[in-house]
Amino acid sequence: MGVEDGQARIDWARRSMPISAKAAGQLQAEVASHIGIAVPLDPATASMALWLIEAGFKVSVLGVALAHDTAQGAAELLAILSDAGANICDSRDAFVNAGFDIALDDKGEDLPDGLSRAVVLLAHEATAPDIPIIHLGASSLLQECVSKHGQGQSCVSGFLDITNLQIAGSHVLVIGYDAAGQGIAKYASSYGARVIVCEQDPVKAVKATLDGHQVAVLDVALPKATVVFHALENETCLTLPQLELLPSGAFLCSAGHSQHHSLFDQIGFEVPGKIIRDHVTQHELGSGTNVKLVCNGMPIHSQLGKGFPLEIADVQIAAQLHALATLIAPECDLGPGLHPLPNSIEIELAKAMLEQA
Amino acid sequence: MREHNGPDHQAIVDDGRARIDWVEAHSPVMRGMVRETLGDGSLKGKRIAVVVHLEAKTAFLALLLAEAGADVIAAGSNPQTTHASVVAALRDKGIRVVSDAGGDHTSWEQELLAAADLKPEYIIDDGAELTIRMGMHRPELYKRLKGVSEETTTGTARLHALHEMGKLPFPALTANDARCKHLFDNRYGTGQTTMQAVLAMSGRKVAGARVVVVGYGYVGRGIAEYAKAMNAKVSVIEMDPVRALEAHMDGMRVGTADDVLPDAEFVVTATGGMRAIGAPEFALLSHDVILANAGHHDLEIDVDALGEIAKRETDSRPGIHTFNLDERDIHVLSRGALVNIAGGSGHPVEIMDLTFAVQGLGAHHLVNTPMKPGVHILPKAVDDSIAAAKLNSLGIGLTEGREEQADDLTEWVKGMQL
Numbered sequence: 001m002g003v004e005d006g007q008a009r010i011d012w013a014r015r016s017m018p019i020s021a022k023a024a025g026q027l028q029a030e031v032a033s034h035i036g037i038a039v040p041l042d043p044a045t046a047s048m049a050l051w052l053i054e055a056g057f058k059v060s061v062l063g064v065a066l067a068h069d070t071a072q073g074a075a076e077l078l079a080i081l082s083d084a085g086a087n088i089c090d091s092r093d094a095f096v097n098a099g100f101d102i103a104l105d106d107k108g109e110d111l112p113d114g115l116s117r118a119v120v121l122l123a124h125e126a127t128a129p130d131i132p133i134i135h136l137g138a139s140s141l142l143q144e145c146v147s148k149h150g151q152g153q154s155c156v157s158g159f160l161d162i163t164n165l166q167i168a169g170s171h172v173l174v175i176g177y178d179a180a181g182q183g184i185a186k187y188a189s190s191y192g193a194r195v196i197v198c199e200q201d202p203v204k205a206v207k208a209t210l211d212g213h214q215v216a217v218l219d220v221a222l223p224k225a226t227v228v229f230h231a232l233e234n235e236t237c238l239t240l241p242q243l244e245l246l247p248s249g250a251f252l253c254s255a256g257h258s259q260h261h262s263l264f265d266q267i268g269f270e271v272p273g274k275i276i277r278d279h280v281t282q283h284e285l286g287s288g289t290n291v292k293l294v295c296n297g298m299p300i301h302s303q304l305g306k307g308f309p310l311e312i313a314d315v316q317i318a319a320q321l322h323a324l325a326t327l328i329a330p331e332c333d334l335g336p337g338l339h340p341l342p343n344s345i346e347i348e349l350a351k352a353m354l355e356q357a
Numbered sequence: 358m359r360e361h362n363g364p365d366h367q368a369i370v371d372d373g374r375a376r377i378d379w380v381e382a383h384s385p386v387m388r389g390m391v392r393e394t395l396g397d398g399s400l401k402g403k404r405i406a407v408v409v410h411l412e413a414k415t416a417f418l419a420l421l422l423a424e425a426g427a428d429v430i431a432a433g434s435n436p437q438t439t440h441a442s443v444v445a446a447l448r449d450k451g452i453r454v455v456s457d458a459g460g461d462h463t464s465w466e467q468e469l470l471a472a473a474d475l476k477p478e479y480i481i482d483d484g485a486e487l488t489i490r491m492g493m494h495r496p497e498l499y500k501r502l503k504g505v506s507e508e509t510t511t512g513t514a515r516l517h518a519l520h521e522m523g524k525l526p527f528p529a530l531t532a533n534d535a536r537c538k539h540l541f542d543n544r545y546g547t548g549q550t551t552m553q554a555v556l557a558m559s560g561r562k563v564a565g566a567r568v569v570v571v572g573y574g575y576v577g578r579g580i581a582e583y584a585k586a587m588n589a590k591v592s593v594i595e596m597d598p599v600r601a602l603e604a605h606m607d608g609m610r611v612g613t614a615d616d617v618l619p620d621a622e623f624v625v626t627a628t629g630g631m632r633a634i635g636a637p638e639f640a641l642l643s644h645d646v647i648l649a650n651a652g653h654h655d656l657e658i659d660v661d662a663l664g665e666i667a668k669r670e671t672d673s674r675p676g677i678h679t680f681n682l683d684e685r686d687i688h689v690l691s692r693g694a695l696v697n698i699a700g701g702s703g704h705p706v707e708i709m710d711l712t713f714a715v716q717g718l719g720a721h722h723l724v725n726t727p728m729k730p731g732v733h734i735l736p737k738a739v740d741d742s743i744a745a746a747k748l749n750s751l752g753i754g755l756t757e758g759r760e761e762q763a764d765d766l767t768e769w770v771k772g773m774q775l
Binding site: 008009011012013015016149150153157160161164165166168169187189190191192249276277306307309310311312357 | 375376378379382383545549550552553556557560561562563564565583586587588645672673674677686701702703705706707708751
């Protein structure tokens with residue numbers, strides 16, 4: 001099927017993307033605007049790139065490292081984008097030298113010189129850019145949709161798809177109770193798990209208890225947990241010696257936004273581990289027990305070739321397109337720095353979602 | 358590790374073996390209590406056909422029976438679900454496997470007859486598929502069968518029908534009637550994995566989605582419960598008033614097809630019958646609705662009738678077939694076959710640990726217990742022993758009742774002046 005299969009995936013995604021289709025239809029390119037896109041590639045984001053080309057933008061796409069997709073799936077999508085006229089960059093270096101003046105970026109790190117504006121999905125809050133950047137990660141609508149329900153559904157269902165196991169009745173430990181942790185806990189509990197949450201912030205920990213989960217410190221929770229979901233947005237607090245507290249054979253999974261740093265690297269496993277099933281490696285620990293690392297410690301939703309549920313991708317892409325429209329509007333008066341998604345856009349997106357509900 | 362197969366084939370065997378090892382690692386009941394019970398010597402030399410979806414979980418059951426000395430014949434119960442590397446791993450262990458992956462209904466019929474011709478004494482069956490074919494095509498061998506243990510609701514109904522017509526000359530055990538089967542396999546196993554398959558295949562969001570479940574038996578209830586737990590808005594169509602009331606009190610919206618189908622985004626059938634969604638229902642469905650089946654029959658969604666009224670048909674995604682009707686596209690998953698098996702990886706391992714414990718101990722019971730021809734239920738003590746073994750593996754203890762906690766009914770009855 002080749003390219004046709006990639007096109008079929010884009011067509012299927014577009015069936016569930018009415019909100020971003022409408023936003024794309026309203027976009028008009030400035031003369032000679034060149035957009036650099038560095039977001040995880042999947043049929044929904046590929047669809048966004050195609051809409052931007054149709055709207056008259058010149059588009060450069062970073063074609064490596066950020067794939068939500070399998071290698072072949074990503075290659076097919078890139079081939080479609082290339083045929084449509086996108087400039088596909090096969091390295092970060094090539095990308096930053098592509099000469100675009102507007103960026104749609106996953107993290108907002110290593111942005112090239114000469115940019116005039118950017119939309120960033122998840123920026124470090126300490127970032128102090130010298131151009132206007134709209135930062136989507138702070139949007140409460142997107143946190144609810146993408147971080148909580150998108151990751152929750154994709155990561156927990158993905159774990160069950162990979163393992164062909166149940167979590168009903170099992171203790172599932174969720175480390176971190178930001179939106180991603182809340183979503184993991186919600187969906188794990190939906191599949192029947194007894195969820196334990198480890199969270200240092202007392203206010204979030206109270207939320208976890210009110211959501212019906214047990215809250216405990218790591219030393220108490222680890223010995224019970226047969227599945228661990230790591231949902232901290234920052235570096236992990238887990239160490240190799242702590243993993244020895246887990247029951248032997250426990251699963252260790254990652255959720256959250258750490259696209260670039262796997263738990264494997266963060267925890268510091270010394271050897272690659274033994275592949276015992278697709279997406280599962282077994283690591284022997286000093287105490288004679290073992291831990292099973294899922295997707296090599298990368299967030300599960302980013303590793304199964306699926307990305308987020310399509311309706312979730314729809315609202316996330318619509319937000320990017322609206323943010324872009326805001327930045328390129330002649331009347332835009334945003335100065336240098338990180339700006340939240342304008343409230344009026346959040347309200348418009350929320351109303352559009354309610355129309356679908 | 359032996360590598361007598363040559364590197365290419367050995368890689369396939371090793372893959373199958375890894376899949377079976379995974380099952381063993383997550384099957385405490387089978388690898389503990391069941392292995393011990395089967396290994397008492399009574400199965401030595403007994404010829405047992407295992408005719409269930411031929412993937413790693415079934416393979417582990419076949420291997421345990423073989424390890425206990427049985428002469429095992431393995432066949433798939435559906436041409437779509439036979440797994441190539443699992444077949445290779447079983448053959449590598451010396452088990453006679455009559456099925457191969459990639460077959461169709463014609464080759465499957467031949468495989469079942471090949472299984473029959475190997476003259477099994479006992480069958481562990483799924484949907485009574487081999488039992489019925491032996492009766493129809495190999496009557497002499499059928500009469501010599503010593504017992505059948507049956508997996509499904511549908512197969513159980515078929516065995517009862519055979520018995521009522523005087524055509525069941527051997528004892529049959531209905532595994533499906535064991536509580537350790539239907540309470541968990543039908544409800545939690547099918548419920549969980551049906552939702553997984555529907556979401557994985559469609560790539561769609563579940564929270565807030567309008568999901569209609571047709572039929573509220575154990576299977577339908579499981580699906581509805583998992584969907585509702587994930588924040589779907591669940592509606593139920595059910596003909597039986599008691600079950601419909603149960604769905605209502607479980608918090609589901611209950612209504613007729615006219616009430617609930619027009620705004621459905623997903624429709625999942627679980628009636629155990631045929632044509633739950635047929636021509637009259639197609640007229641009610643909206644554009645872009647996704648239909649999936651979780652019942653034994655591939656005909657719960659009348660795909661043929663849908664094909665007849667469709668203007669166009671396309672494969673939208675792997676496993677998603679789209680029927681275009683004027684302004685509406687209707688998507689059918691796995692062409693109406695059991696979606697969790699045809700479109701997913703089947704029941705969770707822990708669920709099949711219970712189900713195959715029922716089947717394995719059922720075969721052992723048939724071999725060791727004189728029974729009259731007819732349909733029998735696995736003794737409660739055996740059923741209980743499976744749940745107890747599972748609880749034991751989890752480190753969960755049970756409170757024992759004390760004498761004074763029992764109802765004193767006997768004393769009352771003694772006191773009645775009748």
